[in-house]
Amino acid sequence: MKNKSKKICVLVVDDEDVMRNLFTDLLTERGYEVIAVKNGLEAVEKVKEINFAIAFIDVHMPLMNGVETLMTIKKIKPQTRIVMMDSFPNALIEEARREGAITCIHKPFEINEVTDIMEEIVEQKERI
Amino acid sequence: MKEQILIIEDDEAFRKTLTNLLKKEGYSVTGVSDGFQAIELAKKSLFELIIADVRLPKGMDGIEAVSIIKGIRPEIKVIVIIITGYTDENAPVRALRMGVDDYLYKPFKMEVFLHSVERNIKMYRLEEEKKEHLEMLEKMNEELNVAQHELIQSKKELEDYSKRLEQKVEERTKQLKETQSQLVQSAKMSTIGQLGSAVAHELNNPIGGILGYAQFILQKLSKPDVVPKDFKTCKQYIAYIEEEAKRCKSIVENLLSFSRKPLIALESVDIKQLIENTLSIIRHQLELQNIKLTTNYEPKLPSISGNVNQLQQVFTNIIINAQHAMPKGGKLNIRVSTKMKDGKKHLQISFKDTGCGIPKKNLEKVFEPFFTTKEDWQSIGLGLSITYQIIKELKGIITAQSKVGKETTFTITLPVSSS
Known part of the structure; x- marks a missing residue:
């Protein structure tokens, strides 16, 4: 499946239902194409099929944690921007930054933190 | 060593008889023939027993002589045995006034004389012993008083010390209690710290949902062009908020049932x-x-x-x-x-x-x-x-x-x- 129209594709990787729903509802309304998955394995499968402009990845997940997911995605589609999410201070966040995450947001976050990041991406795309 | 005896007797033969008799008994005996000699000797030596005849030459009778000798060391007891003939009528009274231990009338049997000497010496020794004992007792009493005084002192010091110790123990117990409560607090804090990250994770996700949807709803409903469809969507979002809030509630309840014992109805x-x-x-x-x-x-x-x-x-x-x-x-x-x-x-x-x-x-x-x-x-x-x-x-x-x-x-x- 390739990108339809000029919609920006956003990947959300989080085992929490409410988080996936929130991202989906929020960003879809703003005109983005949102794919939300529960874990790293599913995320990697989607990344193979679709070109995502950005992926929001939770650091703590079962099966594959956020950093492992990040690294695998980077191998497949290195241009994918990665934003890490966490719910308390921990060492994995530092590791994620080192592995190339562009930034990190901390739960509970304000929705404008997410929308600001999206706007920046749109601007970058328009500049090109 | 047996006692020293002085015999004042001018009849030489008699004096010698008495002297030998007493020497045989082991006493140390000195014999003189008049009062003046006796006094001279007495000044130089100490005699425990003086045997004096009343009738003496040179104008001083036995009672006078003994009286003077007694005056040389008035604090010391001297046994006095006076020998007299029946013709000395005043002698007994005078002797008594001076202080005499025995009175022998001439002639007397040697056993009587010896018996008198021994009896008086014995009494003298007993007196001396008694005096010694008394002295010893007094000394012991004195020492006991001192010891008792020291004991009272020590007892008082012990009481003071004991009081101070009690105070110190109280202070120390207070310190320990404080430390203990600090430790308990630290342990609690440490547990809460450990709890902290787990709780943060558990709670921050649902709270994230609540915050996110609340803000999203506010945004939607603040737009000028709000349509009924928006209300329907927001209603769904509010339902999410409710669900996540309940989730927070049960997480906290679980937490409290670990850290506190709520009164549960049985x-x-x-x-x-x-x-x-x-x-x-x-x-x-x-x-x-x-x-x-x-x-x-x-x-x-x-x-x-x-x-x-x-x-x-x-x-x-x-x-x-x-x-x-x-x-x-x-x-x-x-x-x-x-x-x-x-x-x-x-x-x-x-x-x-x-x-x-x-x-x-x-x-x-x-x-x-x-x-x-x-x-x-x-x-x-x-x-x-x-x-x-x-x-x-x-x-x-x-x-x-x-x-x-x-x-x-x-x-x-x-x-x-x-x-």
């Missing part, structure tokens, strides 16, 4: 009924996972004293753990029976699964708070520790047995209510 509980109720909720998901469920209830089971909600929490926790231990399916058997323990009737509830088992080293820790082997962060390891607390409060016990790779059995024993 009631009479039919365990079979309770287990069946619990199963009615989870039976379906067990089936979906290919877990074969069997139950064995002993007939006519007595009821136990407990709280329905708490016990349901306990059973759910154990069954869900069993479910997680058998991801590819298996068997779960629940058995309830009665058992005598410490002479009292108890109910025994066992949950046996055919799951992956618990290694021995973990088995000891399985009821500890925050102990979890689950990789996913949704399990913070409080379930079994809360279960343990609940059972303990009901005066029961819970144990776990396991064979790795084969099976695990959790057994709960609860006292039957006495009513």
Whole structure:
């Protein structure tokens, strides 16, 4: 499946239902194409099929944690921007930054933190 | 050494007789013939006994001479034996006035004389002894007084010391109590710290949902072109908020039941009924996972004293753990029976699964708070520790047995209510 129209594709990787729903509802309304998955394995499968402009990845997940997911995605589609999410201070966040995450947001976050990041991406795309 | 005796007697032969007699008895004897000689001698030496004839030459009679001799050392006792003839009428009175120990009339038998000397010497010795004893007693008394005084001193010092010690002990106890409460506080803080990250994770996700949706709703409804469809969507979002808030509530409740002992109402509980109720909720998901469920209830089971909600929490926790231990399916058997323990009737509830088992080293820790082997962060390891607390409060016990790779059995024993 390739990108339809000029919609920006956003990947959300989080085992929490409410988080996936929130991202989906929020960003879809703003005109983005949102794919939300529960874990790293599913995320990697989607990344193979679709070109995502950005992926929001939770650091703590079962099966594959956020950093492992990040690294695998980077191998497949290195241009994918990665934003890490966490719910308390921990060492994995530092590791994620080192592995190339562009930034990190901390739960509970304000929705404008997410929308600001999206706007920046749109601007970058328009500049090109 | 025997005493020194002075004989004042001018009759030489008589004097010698007396002298020899006394020397034979072992005394040291000096003889003089008149008072003046006697006085001279007495000034130089100390005589314990003076034997004096009343009739003496040179104008000084025996009584005078002895009187003067006594005056040389007035504080010292001298035994005086006066020898006299019957013709000295005043002599006895004078002698008495001077102080005489014995009075012998001439002629007298030698035994009488000797007897007198010995008797008087004996009395003298006794007196001396008595004096010595008295002195000794006085000295001892003095020492005892001093000792007693010192004792009183020491006692007082001891009391003071004891008082100071008590004060110090009080202070130290106070310090220790403070330290102890600090340590307890630290331990609590450390536990809360540990709790902290687990709680943060557990709570921050639902709170994230609440905050996110709340802000999203506000945004939507603040737009100038709000349409009815928006209200419908927002209603859904508000339902999410409600759900997540309830989730937070139960997380906090779980937390508090670990850290605090809430007063829970006890009631009479039919365990079979309770287990069946619990199963009615989870039976379906067990089936979906290919877990074969069997139950064995002993007939006519007595009821136990407990709280329905708490016990349901306990059973759910154990069954869900069993479910997680058998991801590819298996068997779960629940058995309830009665058992005598410490002479009292108890109910025994066992949950046996055919799951992956618990290694021995973990088995000891399985009821500890925050102990979890689950990789996913949704399990913070409080379930079994809360279960343990609940059972303990009901005066029961819970144990776990396991064979790795084969099976695990959790057994709960609860006292039957006495009513």
